[in-house]
Structures are given as C-alpha cells and as structure tokens.
Amino acid sequence: MRTAIATVCLSGTLEDKLDACAAAGFDGVEIFENDLIASPSRPEDVAARCADLGLSIDLYQPFRDADLVTDDRFADTLRRAGHKFALMERLGARLLLVCSNVATATIDDDDLAAEQLSALGDAATGHGIRLAYEALAWGRYVNDYRRAHRIVELAGHPAVGTCLDSFHILSRGHDPAAIAGFDPERIFFLQLADAPALGMDVLSWSRHHRVFPGEGDLPVVALFDAVVASGYAGPVSLEIFNDVFRQSETRRTAVAGLRSLIALADTTAGHRAAATRTPGAGDVRPDRVGLTALPAVTPPTALGFAEVKTSGNDHLERVLRQLGFGYVGTHQSKPVTLWQQGDARIVINAQDAASADPLISALGVDVRRPIDAADRAHRLLAEAVPRTQRVDEEALTAVRAPDGTEIFFCQSGTAPAWAAEFHHDGRSEGEHPGLGIRRIDHVNLVQPWQHIDEARLFYPSALGLTRWPTLDVAGPTGLVQSQVMSSDDASVRVVLNVNPRVGGDAPSASRPEHIALACDDIVLAARAACAAGIVLLPIPQNYYDDLQARFGLDEKTVAQLRELNVCYDRDEHGEFLHFYTETIGELYLEVLERRGDYRGFGAADAPVRMAAQFALSRAPAAAT
Ligand SMILES: O=C(O)c1ccc(O)c(O)c1
Numbered sequence: 001m002r003t004a005i006a007t008v009c010l011s012g013t014l015e016d017k018l019d020a021c022a023a024a025g026f027d028g029v030e031i032f033e034n035d036l037i038a039s040p041s042r043p044e045d046v047a048a049r050c051a052d053l054g055l056s057i058d059l060y061q062p063f064r065d066a067d068l069v070t071d072d073r074f075a076d077t078l079r080r081a082g083h084k085f086a087l088m089e090r091l092g093a094r095l096l097l098v099c100s101n102v103a104t105a106t107i108d109d110d111d112l113a114a115e116q117l118s119a120l121g122d123a124a125t126g127h128g129i130r131l132a133y134e135a136l137a138w139g140r141y142v143n144d145y146r147r148a149h150r151i152v153e154l155a156g157h158p159a160v161g162t163c164l165d166s167f168h169i170l171s172r173g174h175d176p177a178a179i180a181g182f183d184p185e186r187i188f189f190l191q192l193a194d195a196p197a198l199g200m201d202v203l204s205w206s207r208h209h210r211v212f213p214g215e216g217d218l219p220v221v222a223l224f225d226a227v228v229a230s231g232y233a234g235p236v237s238l239e240i241f242n243d244v245f246r247q248s249e250t251r252r253t254a255v256a257g258l259r260s261l262i263a264l265a266d267t268t269a270g271h272r273a274a275a276t277r278t279p280g281a282g283d284v285r286p287d288r289v290g291l292t293a294l295p296a297v298t299p300p301t302a303l304g305f306a307e308v309k310t311s312g313n314d315h316l317e318r319v320l321r322q323l324g325f326g327y328v329g330t331h332q333s334k335p336v337t338l339w340q341q342g343d344a345r346i347v348i349n350a351q352d353a354a355s356a357d358p359l360i361s362a363l364g365v366d367v368r369r370p371i372d373a374a375d376r377a378h379r380l381l382a383e384a385v386p387r388t389q390r391v392d393e394e395a396l397t398a399v400r401a402p403d404g405t406e407i408f409f410c411q412s413g414t415a416p417a418w419a420a421e422f423h424h425d426g427r428s429e430g431e432h433p434g435l436g437i438r439r440i441d442h443v444n445l446v447q448p449w450q451h452i453d454e455a456r457l458f459y460p461s462a463l464g465l466t467r468w469p470t471l472d473v474a475g476p477t478g479l480v481q482s483q484v485m486s487s488d489d490a491s492v493r494v495v496l497n498v499n500p501r502v503g504g505d506a507p508s509a510s511r512p513e514h515i516a517l518a519c520d521d522i523v524l525a526a527r528a529a530c531a532a533g534i535v536l537l538p539i540p541q542n543y544y545d546d547l548q549a550r551f552g553l554d555e556k557t558v559a560q561l562r563e564l565n566v567c568y569d570r571d572e573h574g575e576f577l578h579f580y581t582e583t584i585g586e587l588y589l590e591v592l593e594r595r596g597d598y599r600g601f602g603a604a605d606a607p608v609r610m611a612a613q614f615a616l617s618r619a620p621a622a623a624t
C-alpha cells in the first residue's frame with residue numbers, strides 16, 4: 001500500500017514535517033500551500049529534499065472556489081490556476097486538489113461545473129498536471145461525493161478525476177457504498193480522516209477535531225472497503241486538521257499516523273477475507289491497493305500483574321498487607337518484590353524509580369500466543385521496551401503504550417513462569433488468610449491529554465480491546481474524560497483518564513491512578529481490611545441518603561454500606577459494590593464485587609470519590 005500524509009497534519013516547519021514523514025516511513029506527502037508559502041525554501045529545494053528523503057509529492061492543495069462561477073470569475077480562476085501550475089512544475093507535483101466551491105459559486109448547474117472543470121483540465125494538461133475534484137461537506141452546491149463524481153464523469157476529461165475524503169463523506173452521514181461502483185481510473189486521490197462523534201457544524205468539526213483513522217467514531221473501514229472494492233490503486237493519504245496534533249511532537253504524530261494506516265489495512269484485509277468466505281457474497285474484486293494483514297490479534301484473557309514503580313514505600317506494602325496480600329518474594333537479580341492474593345499479582349519495582357511515590361509502570365497482559373502478540377504490536381510501530389534478563393530467566397517481551405506504560409505479553413492459561421524468579425527471603429510474615437481477592441479487575445491509567453487519541457487506537461489494534469463511549473466525570477477541579485477499553489469477555493479492562501489541565505484557576509488536586517481488585521464478598525473484605533487497620537476513603541453521608549432514593553435499598557443494607565464506606569451501583573444486569581483505600585502518593589487501590597453480569601465501573605460514584613480525595617488532599621494544608 002502506498003501511504004501518504006498531508007503536511008497540515010503535523011506541527012513544525014515544512015522541513016521538519018518532511019523529515020518526520022520520511023522518518024516514520026511514509027511513501028509520499030500532500031503539500032499544503034500554506035506550508036510552502038511560509039517556507040524559506042524554493043520549490044525546487046523542497047522537491048530536492050523530498051527526493052533525498054525518498055518521498056513523492058502526491059498532491060498539492062488546496063485550489064479553492066474554481067467552479068460554478070460566472071464567466072468573469074472563471075477568467076480569474078484560470079489566471080490563478082496558471083500560477084499554481086507553474087509553481088507545481090517547479091515542485092514536481094503532478095496532482096492538484098480542487099475543492100468544491102464554498103464562497104463564490106452562484107450557479108447551481110452540473111453541466112457548468114463539468115464545463116469549467118474541463119477548461120481547467122485543458123489548462124492543466126499543458127503542464128502535465130491533473131486535477132482531483134473534492135466535494136467539501138460545506139460546499140455551496142457540491143457537498144456530496146456522488147454529485148462531485150457525476151460532474152467528473154460529465155466532464156469526461158482525462159485530466160479531471162475525483163478526490164475522495166472520508167471526512168466529508170462520513171460527517172454528513174452519506175453512504176460510501178456507491179464508491180465500490182466507481183471507475184477506479186476516475187478516482188485520482190483518497191484522503192482518510194476519522195473524527196469523534198460530536199454534534200457541531202461540519203466546518204468546525206473538520207477543521208479542529210479530525211483524528212487518524214481508528215481513533216474516532218466514523219465508519220472509515222466501511223468507506224475504505226468500498227474504495228478497495230472499486231479497484232482503486234493510488235496512494236492512501238491522511239489529511240487531519242487537529243488542534244492537538246498541531247502542537248504535538250512532529251515525529252511522534254507522523255508515526256501514529258502511519259500506525260493508523262497499518263491498522264486500517266489489516267482490518268480491511270480481514271473484512272475482505274471474511275467476505276470471500278461468505279457463501280453467495282459474489283466475487284470480491286482484487287485488491288489493487290496492496291493491503292497487508294498482520295498476525296491475528298488474540299483477545300487477552302487476563303491482567304496477570306500490575307507493576308508499581310517506587311523507590312521504596314512502606315505505606316504501600318502496609319496497605320497491601322491490610323488487603324490480605326502475601327509477600328511472595330524478591331526477584332533473584334533485581335530490586336523487585338512480588339505480592340499476591342488469588343490471581344492478583346502486584347509487582348513493586350524499585351529499579352530506576354525516580355521517587356517514593358508509587359506509579360503504575362507496567363501491566364502483564366495474558367495472551368494465548370505472546371510471540372504473535374508482540375510481533376503484531378511491533379508491526380503496529382509500538383516501541384519495544386529494552387529489557388535485560390539473565391540466561392536462566394524468562395524472556396518477556398514488552399512494548400510501550402502511548403502513555404509510557406509497559407505492556408508485557410505473558411502466556412495465558414498457565415501459572416506465570418517468571419514468578420519462579422522471586423524467592424522468599426524468610427523475612428518474618430504475619431498470617432495471610434487473604435480477603436477473598438481473586439484477580440485484577442481493571443486498572444485506571446492517567447493519560448497525557450496530547451496522547452489520548454493515540455491510545456484510543458493502540459489498545460484496540462495491539463491488544464484487541466473494544467472502546468466504550470467516552471464519559472465526562474465532573475470532579476472538583478474540572479472534568480475528567482474517561483475512556484474504558486475492554487476485551488470482549490471483559491477479562492481485561494483498562495480505564496484511561498484524561499485529567500483537567502493543570503494551570504487553571506482551580507486549586508490543584510492529586511491525580512491518582514488505581515488498581516481495582518475483584519473479590520468474592522465485599523462486606524467480608526471491608527471488615528477484614530478494617531480489622532487490619534486499613535484507612536478507607538470516607539464517603540459522605542449524603543451519598544448514602546441518595547442511594548436510598550435512587551435504588552430503594554433497605555435501611556439495613558444502606559447502614560452496612562455506610563459503616564464500611566462501600567459504594568453501590570446497579571444496572572439491569574447486576575450490582576457493583578466497591579471501596580477505595582486512601583491515596584498513597586499518586587496511587588490508590590479499589591476492591592470491588594461484581595454481582596450478576598454488571599459490566600460497568602460505578603461511574604456514578606466517581607464524582608463522589610474525586611470530591612472525597614480532593615478534600616483529603618487539602619486537609620494537611622488546612623491544618624497548618
Ligand atoms: O477545510 C478545508 O478547507 C479543506 C481543504 C482541503 C481539503 O482537502 C479538505 O478536506 C478541507
């Protein structure tokens with residue numbers, strides 16, 4: 001598959017952008033006029049730089065307000081186009097994107113549009129240039145790709161074709177299926193962009209909120225499927241206008257872009273393979289785009305461990321003991337300890353720890369074929385985590401998630417072989433009857449705001465998790481944007497939170513992450529933890545009064561929850577009971593019991609928890 005990316009997707013100068021596109025591994029670029037105009041490089045120098053970098057210039061854009069105008073205005077269209085064609089010759093660009101008219105069109109007539117595009121095509125031909133006509137979603141008359149394509153067919157000019165842009169098509173809810181029937185030789189260019197589902201005008205949505213394919217909510221795969229089915233054989237290009245990308249690290253964004261195309265090609269290859277197996281589906285036209293399938297993702301079966309990095313935190317160890325965790329041992333060659341209860345394993349790692357504040361640094365994800373999972377992640381351009389181990393130790397493979405968390409691929413279905421590298425050093429231990437904790441239910445990771453879009457694609461594509469709709473949770477210092485990802489059988493759940501940006505007027509709060517542990521009986525667990533002296537997060541009385549109103553629980557049940565600081569939620573599938581420990585640095589633990597088939601996370605309780613944590617974080621200051 002020939003890949004390309006528009007320079008508008010990236011931050012930096014034109015030169016930075018080109019370097020980043022090449023470093024990421026793109027085959028070509030779309031050069032945005034504004035980037036060229038602002039560059040000190042002559043067009044010939046830009047052409048030479050692209051050639052040196054091995055990048056083709058697949059498109060120059062945009063050329064605006066060309067069509068459906070009066071004769072006077074059209075004379076000016078031709079004059080402007082003459083300058084662009086001369087410039088493009090210096091640049092070595094052979095395809096110009098012509099946007100459907102937004103501002104100056106006054107005549108609503110397909111024949112006129114075809115006539116004017118033909119005349120423009122005649123002028124372009126003399127320069128060896130072709131034109132790709134794109135229906136902008138907010139075009140004055142032409143704002144539907146089917147109409148733009150009809151005009152191209154009417155023009156019947158060898159230098160005039162269609163540019164398909166997934167955003168303009170899907171943002172208006174247009175069905176992309178008709179693309180499959182287009183003459184592929186008439187499709188001159190393909191631009192792909194996704195976007196989150198937002199209820200706003202299409203222009204602002206397009207100019208600020210586009211994201212890479214797979215990071216948003218539009219059915220880009222269905223559109224791409226139709227393009228491949230048409231027999232299109234040209235480049236597949238990314239065109240993203242995004243406020244965050246414009247201020248993010250150039251090279252990193254370019255890599256995230258290429259990853260999105262690799263993932264899209266894999267998903268689409270999978271669809272096509274499934275379609276050929278469907279009886280009666282008819283012939284699937286050959287793929288001329290050149291899709292590459294990756295090693296199949298096998299859904300993970302468990303979170304086998306969570307690793308916490310700290311230079312040494314007695315408080316954390318005390319809380320783990322109070323929750324009934326047993327100390328398994330210390331690693332034979334590293335300053336790392338293992339704590340366990342049921343299948344819940346917590347690794348405390350002092351290696352290279354910057355501070356005593358515990359932070360979630362790694363997750364063990366159990367998969368059926370760890371080697372394939374790691375291979376897939378690497379082919380999705382995930383960064384490998386360098387790791388040293390002795391020859392007699394388990395060779396574990398890990399990749400870095402977008403927030404830096406290390407994801408270890410571990411063998412599912414067996415006791416972890418790596419655990420044998422931990423040896424009990426005979427330190428005196430109290431009794432550990434346990435609290436009935438069985439496993440890690442989920443982890444909650446704080447995400448840097450500029451990397452959440454990348455994370456939305458990483459977990460589904462590399463680990464086979466499914467994205468839930470995002471949720472805004474109101475806390476005392478701002479809104480937390482919460483994104484749940486889970487495996488289909490819900491055995492692996494990860495919650496990604498983007499916190500309010502610091503630097504506002506609101507007093508700063510701690511922004512803790514957490515590990516949630518599933519137990520058999522929340523009341524027994526809470527009582528045992530309290531008997532062991534644990535400090536739980538205090539939940540206000542108003543919460544319990546409201547519980548009674550919301551759910552009609554009996555007095556006795558509510559009194560028990562109130563006494564133990566246990567929160568409660570219920571849906572049509574079951575019930576959810578949970579308590580939180582106090583915060584240790586930037587970490588807390590949650591213990592929960594799921595009853596029936598409750599699949600959520602007690603979202604209604606999160607604002608109450610955040611308010612309680614905020615109040616406590618301020619308490620020491622108030623006392624001084
Ligand atoms: O927002 C715009 O004007 C614009 C310009 C060129 C494009 O290819 C496009 O999709 C949008």
Ligand SMILES: [Mg+2]
Binds near residue numbers: 134239
């Ligand atoms: Mg476009």
